Amino acid sequence: MNTKDRIIEAADELFYSGSIRETSVDRIAERAGVTKKTLYYHFRSKDDLVAAYLEARDRPTRERYLAWAGTSGPMADRVVRMFTALSEHARREDWRGCGFLRAAVELADSQGHPALEVARRHKAGFEAWLAEELEQDGYGSAHELARLLMILLDGAIARMLVNRDPAYAMEAGQAARSLLLSRNDSMSAMYTD
Structure with missing residues (x-):
């Protein structure tokens, strides 16, 4: 190294x-x-090091979530697998939440900090990945759904940090599944009418 x-x-x-x-x-x-x-x-500065630290976490974090979700089955099932794995991961003693969210919160009053841009890009990239997967699974409102899934994901992480209770990830996963199934049902109804 x-x-x-x-x-x-x-x-x-x-x-x-x-x-x-x-x-x-x-x-x-x-x-x-x-x-x-x-x-x-x-x-050049500690700020540049913080940005580099987050940049180094970007790809491994996305790959971990992709592995958790898997590539087989409908997205409703895949997101449940992702949230379930997050819940299990959050049970680890060394789990401290999402490094990108934590950095964004800690540096929220430092507009222009390079780490905030890295965190923003990471979250935007993650949302774009979800939208792409949803689109491939036939969802017409993939970008809207991806945004809602990100709210559930980041909300679950925040609640787990506050309450130290991994059950929030499981409940968010069930909410995500219900959301996707309801949108899938309404798409099916549109095509059968």
Whole structure:
């Protein structure tokens, strides 16, 4: 692993397990086994490092959710699998929620922060993935449904963080399934009338 990747990995561990603002550059450098000067050689600022940390989480996070949802069966079943796996994942002692949501909340008063743009892109990309999958499954209002699924997903994560209760993901999954089945029923009714 190269030096830059070691720094990002150290930042990931510290930012995710704690707080972005409370985690010092000194602590990240120490965890990565580099000097502060070396850290700043690779990242102009802590803000750039926070953005790089989130950027590094983007693809693995999407791949994890894709694996949870799977590629077989109707979307109503796939979203239930995704929420069920999220519920199981949230039972882990080291689960701290969505790193993108946590960063966006923590940095909400720092408009223009590069990490906010990374978080926005991640969430937009995730929503676009859902819309594409819904479209392929025959839903006419795929973009609207994808937005509603994102609200259920992010809402479940927020409620699990507040209440430390993974049941919120299971309940959100059932709500998502009901939503998709009701839209599927109304599509079927339109085609049979």
